[in-house]
Amino acid sequence: MKKKRRQRQKTSPLMLTPMVDMLTVILIFLIVHYSPETAKIKKSSDIKLPMSELALKKVPRIQIEVNDQQIQFNGLPLQGLKPADDRSASWKPLKDALDRGSVKKDEPILIMADKNTSFVYVDRTVGHLAANGFSEVYFLTEQDEKTKERN
């Protein structure tokens, strides 16, 4: 009996070392691939971005998403504004949103659109931004690492 008890005591507890090893590898991988900048972008999940080799220098505070149906300003749809409508009066919600956000004219504005969106909607949005005195826009893309390496 005594011998059995001693044997039972000798058996090691739960082996945590392999689990710690595995978690360390996962943690390192996640830290290396973690980009907090990306989390700041308020993008709809269903849009497929066009590819480009250029990196995003900084994430602008003002983000505008353009699609065939509507325009979103910092994640919120601008009510009553249809991108297909080329009358200047119907673009007032965009001007109001820019005024409300007290955006400086030299601030860059991030434009997001699905790769299959007609460029005319993006062009119209950018045209209204230019008319409001803005001078710089960034087009959001997905960074194409493969092409970059090939070049």
Add this chain to the structure above:
Amino acid sequence: MSFLRKKQRRRESQDQELNLIPVMNLFVCLVPFLLLTAAFVKLGGVDLELPKAASGEVVKETEKSNEVDLIVQLDGTRIMLTGYEKGYTNEIENLRSEFNVDSPEVLAKFLTDVSLGNRKLNASLFKASPQTRFEDAVKVLSVLRKHEGLKSVVLATDMVN
């Protein structure tokens, strides 16, 4: 006696194990947090200038320069490129070309060839037709933006009242 003490000490040191539980607690918190917030798609961006309401500086006609301004027009899948003297004054002969949007490397090579010659690239103005897809426009704009010789890429938009 000393032999027994040594044996006891050795047994004690064998019993002592590194306490991994605080490490495990930390990992269990960090790994789900990073998994939830991580974005595995790396995002990029093409930065562009917008036309200003007032016109730029007036270039004197007598002022001769070897700098070239480009007008890049995208019509569906066709890229049309025209070279002008600085300030978009006069069109330069033999500096007009056409490319396909599916081969942007040909456009990149053309730009490199121009800047390697006796002319220097200055600025470019980009205009796309309504039939153009956003993806094709970004493809061309990326090539223009990537070219080191071009100081600026201006997006020419439709007139807005």
